[in-house]
Amino acid sequence: MRKSLIFNLVLCLIIGSSFTNKKIKPETVKVQMQQVANWQIVHFKDLYSGREKAHHPRDWTNAAFYVGLSAYAKMADTDTYFRWLKDVAEQQKYTLHWRKYMADDLAVGQMYFSLYDKYGDKEMIAPTQKRFDWIMANPSKEPITLDNYKHMQRWTWCDALFMAPPVLAELARVTQNETYTKFMMSEYEATKAHLFDTEEHLFYRDNSFIGKEKNGKKIFWSRGNGWVFAGLCLIMDQYEEGSKAHQYFKKLYLEMAPKVAQLQMKNGLWAMSLLDSKNYPQKETSGSGFFTYGLAWGINHGYLDKATYEPVVKKAWLGLGKCINKDGMLSFVQPIGAAPGESSADQTEVYGSGAFLLAGSEVFKLYNDKSSL
Template sequence: MKNLKTFITGLIALLVLNISQAQEIKPSEVKKVMKRVADWQIEHFRDTYSNKKEPHHPLDWTNGALYTGMIKWAAMADDDTYYNWLKHIGETNNWNLYKRKYHADDHTVGQMYIELYRKYGDEKMIKPTKEQFEFILYHPSISVLNWKTPYAQDRWNWCDALFMSPPVWAQLYNLTGEKKYLDFMMAEFKASTNFLFDKKENLYYRDERYFDRLDNDLKIFWSRGNGWVFGGLVNIMNELNQNTKEYKYFLNIYKKMAKKILELQTPEGHWAMSLLQQDFYPTPETSGSSFFVFGLAWGINNNILNKDTYLPAVQKGWHTLVSHVTDDGMLGYVQPIGAEPGKAWADKTEVYGTGAFLSAGSEVYKLYNNRQ
C-alpha cells in the first residue's frame, strides 16, 4: 500500500511538471524571475557557499561568471541599478584582473569590464586587461597540457577555461580589430579542443585525469564543465563575423555539442551531473542546465538550430530551472565548486549558477519576445 501511494504521488508530481512545461513562456514572466534572482544575488553577494569560510574575492572566477550573466541582465533591466553595481566592483578593484597572470579563471572578470567599456567608453575600464594580455602575447606559456606538468594551468588544459579566458580575447579582437588577439585565442582553443574533446561523444572531458576513468562503466562528462564550454562558444561567436573561418570553426563544435546535448536532456528537463548517466545522477543541477538552455536558445535565436527540433527542449529546460528558484529569488540545486559530477541541494546555491541562469534568461526572453 505504501509503495502504491508513493507511486501515485510521484505520478501526480510528474503530471504537474509536464503540464507546467507545456505552458507557453511569457517574456514578462522571464524578466520578472530574472529580476528576482539578480536582486537576491546582489543582496547575498558576500554570503558564502561551497563550504568556504570566506566569501569569494570579487574578482574570483566564481564572481566573474556571475558578472557575465549579470551584465546581460543589466542590458535588459529598466534602470541602471545593475550597471552601477557592476561599475562599483570594477572601480573598487581598479579594473584589474585577478591575481594570476596566465590562469584563465583570473581573466573571467575581463568579460564584464569590456562590456562596461562598450557602454561607457571609459578607457580605464579595459586598460589593465589589455596590458596583461599584451604581456601574455609576448611572453606565451611554453607549458604542455598534461595535468600534472609544471605550470600546466598557465594554458587552457581544463574545459572550464574555455569559458573563462577565450571570450575576453575575442572581445579584444572585436574591439580593437587587432588580429593578434584572435590568432592567439584560436591557437590555444584548438590545442585545448584537440586535447580534451571526445570526437565520438561530442563532449569535452574536464581534464586529462578523466580520459580513462569510468563511473558505472561509463565515460565521465561533467555537466557544468560542458556547460562552461557551450556557454563560452556562444560568447566567442557573438564577437566574430559569421563569414570567417574562425566563426565556422566554433560553429562546427557548437552544432555537434547541441545535437548531443539535446539527446541527453532528462525527461524532467534538466541535464544529469554526469551527462551519460541519468540513472545514476537523478538530482537536478541548475548551473550546467542553465548554460545548456542559454546555448540552445541562442542557437534558435540566430537561426542556427531548427526551432521545431530544439524549442521544446528550451521550453522544458527553462520551466525546470524556474521551478528551482525560491520565492525570494535564490536559485537552488547549484552544484558546489568541483571538477566532476557530485551532489546538489535545493537549499544551496553559488554565484556562478546565478550568472548561468541570467544568461539563459537573456536568450529565452529574446526567443519568446520575438514570437509575440
C-alpha cells in the same frame, strides 16, 4: 534527413505533458531574472561551497555572475545593475586577478568589456589588454596536460574555455587586432584536441577523466561542458558571420548542440554526469543554465531548427524556474568542483545565478519575438 527525423521523434517522446501545456511569457522570464539578480546582489558576499571566506570580487565564480548580470543589465528598465557592476569594477581598479596566466583569473575581464560597451571609457579595458599583451609576448611553455603544470598556465581544463577565450575575442573586436584571435584559436585548438571526445561530442573536464568510466559510462561533467557550450556563444558574438573564427566555433557548437539536447532529463535539466542520469538523477542548475542559454542562443541566431530545439529550451527553462525559491535564490547549484557530485535545495553559488541570467537573456528574446512561435 533521416537522422534529423529520428532526433525530432525522440525529442517529442521525451517532452512530458506537464511541460508541453505550459506557456512561457517573456514578462515572466524578466521577473524571474530580476528576482535571481536581486537576491544574488544582496547575498554577493555570502559564503558558498563550504568556504571560510567570501569569493574575491575578481574570482572566476563572481566573474561568471557578472557575465550573466551584464546580460540582464542590458534588458533591465533601469541602469541600477550597470551601476552596481561599475561600482565593483571601480573598487577593483579594472584589474584582473593575481595569477598572470591562469584562465580563471582572466574571466573578470568580460565584465570590463561589458562596461566599456556601455560607457565607452577605454581605461576600463586597459589593464586587461596589458595583461593579455604580456601573456602573448611571454607564452607559457607548460604542457597542455594537467599532470605537469604550473598554476594551470595553459587551458588544461575545459572550464577555461569559458574564462579566457571570450576576453580575447572581445579584445580582437574592440582593437580590430587579429593577433588576439590567432593566439586564442591556437590555444583553443590545443585544448580541444586534448579534451574533446569526437565520438560523444563532449569535453572531458581534464585529462584525468580520459579513458576512465564510472558505472560503465564515460564521465562528462555537466557544468564543465556547460562552460564550453556557453563560452562558444560568447565567442561567436564577437565575430562576423562567415569569418574564419566564427566558422571554427560554429562548427564545434553544431557538433555539441544535438548531443546536449539529446541528454536532457525528464525534469528539464541535465545530469551532473551527462551520460549517466540513472545514477545522477538529481537536479543541477549551473550546467543546465549554461545549456539552456546555449540552445536558446542557437535558435535566436538561426543556427538550430526551432521546431526541434524550442521544446528542449522550454522544458529546460520551466525546470530551472522550479528551482527558484520564494526569496529569489536559485537552488540546486553544485558547489565548486571538477566532477559530478551533489546538489540540493539549500545549495547555491554565484556562477549558478550567472548561468541562469544568461539563459534568461536568450529565452526572453526567443519568446518575445511574436512572429517566431
